[in-house]
Amino acid sequence: MARRLVIACYRSQTGAGKDDDDPRMALSAHFGEALALGLASGPACIAACGPVLVPSLLTERAGLRPNARYLSVFLSARLLGYMLFAVAAWELGALVSLPPGPRVLLMGAVNVLLAGVLLWYAWSAKYICGASCASSKLVKIGEKKNRRAAGPAALGLLTGLSLCPPFVAAGVRAAELGSVAQALLFFFFFFMGTSVWFMPFISMGCIARNEAVITVARMAMALIALYYISLGIAMLIGRKTYGY
């Protein structure tokens, strides 16, 4: 069904569809390129998202399942961010062609929001006693109330909107495509490529959570938030962040 939709989009934009044209080949090439770009950009994406993802993941419960759940919410929201960016990129042409002023303002706003969410998440993440507690079952009942999707979703969305270099490269390529549907699909495949690199983060569930780990993660989140907020404010007031 999705494939038919894609092909219909392609045909509507390019007028292709005759027997001698092979839109599937052309689309495959586009989306193969997006997938390859995503796979190649994975380390850069991990580097860009690491400061947000690693400490916030460490405040989760131990175990592969809770960490996989967190990661799936985070990545889904990141995909949403990608999709929003894809639409914007296609509508505006290449986002990199935006004048530096608005781009810096956008980045500044994203950084300040990210810092706000990180600070809120660090503040609200509490140490939850695990199996070592005498009443771990009772604690777990309370724990479910504390688990929330809003935190990882907000963090995933905001990291999805940040303009890291491979992301901008994908934006340029998506802007060249024939339709918004193609731009969306291009980013979807780009997302799939980068997401492969995030899978090993599930193994962080194997790290035992105790008061030390949770406290370190919360303090680290606060520090990283301070960095983002200072950078964001500097961007918003229109200062150069580099160029000594």
Next chain:
Amino acid sequence: MATNACVPRLARPEPRSIGWSLLLTLPILVWSLLMFFHPGGATGRQSQIAAGLTALFMTALFFMMMRTGSTYRWRRWFFVSLGLLFPVGFIYNIVLARGTMGIPMEEMIAGRTPFCFIPIPLLILPAALTRTLVFPGTIADTQHGIAAMVGLWLALTLVLGRGWCSYACFFGGIEEGVAAIPARPRIRKIDPRWRYGPWAVLLAMVLLSLALFEPAYCMWLCPFKAVSEYVAARNTIGLVQNGIFILLFAGLVIALPFLTKKRTQCSFFCPFGAFQSIFNKISVFEVKIDKERCKPCQVCQNVCPNLSLSKESIAHGEVLMSCMKCGACVDACPRQAVVWHIKGTEVAWKPERARLMFLYAAWAVAIMFGGSIIAQGIATILHFIL
């Protein structure tokens, strides 16, 4: 916790004889002479006088350690001297070479930044993922290249563990000196959760260094930039960075050590200290508590400059992994229950022998790193006097 009253309180060991102490000091004297007077070493009158004074100073301190059986107070003389003299020699040389303490971006890009050990943990992830060193220094073309210095650090760290922070770090001496000034701490109660601070800074800085592709700690949080080389402030961000350096230095290295009598920067903030703690698990030298002798008086816990002892750890007969092996707890224990120890031996097995073996290794490192820095500082002062 063993509180058996039948275990006798041990008398302080008698001081060693002068002859025996001199004999034990002899290897250190030879090492000092090798380090300070090797061919191609000190040249010029001031440098030779400085080298001689430093060799004498380091040997005399070791002799006193041997003679008195006390470690902490003699080591502190060395460490505070190192902390105070490092900026003297460093700033003089940097101003001589560059004309300013501020390091411009073009100098960093050209890799003309002097090596510092603190960014070592920040180099690992970018190097592993992208095969790029984010520290802006030369890699291998001089004896101070990154490869040589990291290799040397690793070799010494495997022996000393976090003892590095008490015998080789050229920054910690300032706060140790400040902490020694007041007779009593103004702030006594410190939330033990602050001990996690260095780990949090380490985690945040490692991740940010990977994301920003620069040693984030050096760019944003290093308090010692205030007394070494700061960012050349050519825009608002540069001013903010230097403001942060000065505030952190004033707070963590001056004010808090004075109020708490603790090494607060090392205990609550330094990411390199946290990284170095991991190597305490590998190092053969450690400090242990003989539970048979220990009466939980908490003297050791109170004197520890690094909060590396807690009630729980004392009950287990161990220090925490953040222990810097400064010897304060060993010297302070009224029952000699806190002892130097070699891994794999019984807790109370010849603690003085363990101390000697550790001190030979640690003092050799102290002379090699700290001694040369002290000599440089003295030579700089002599340059202005003579």
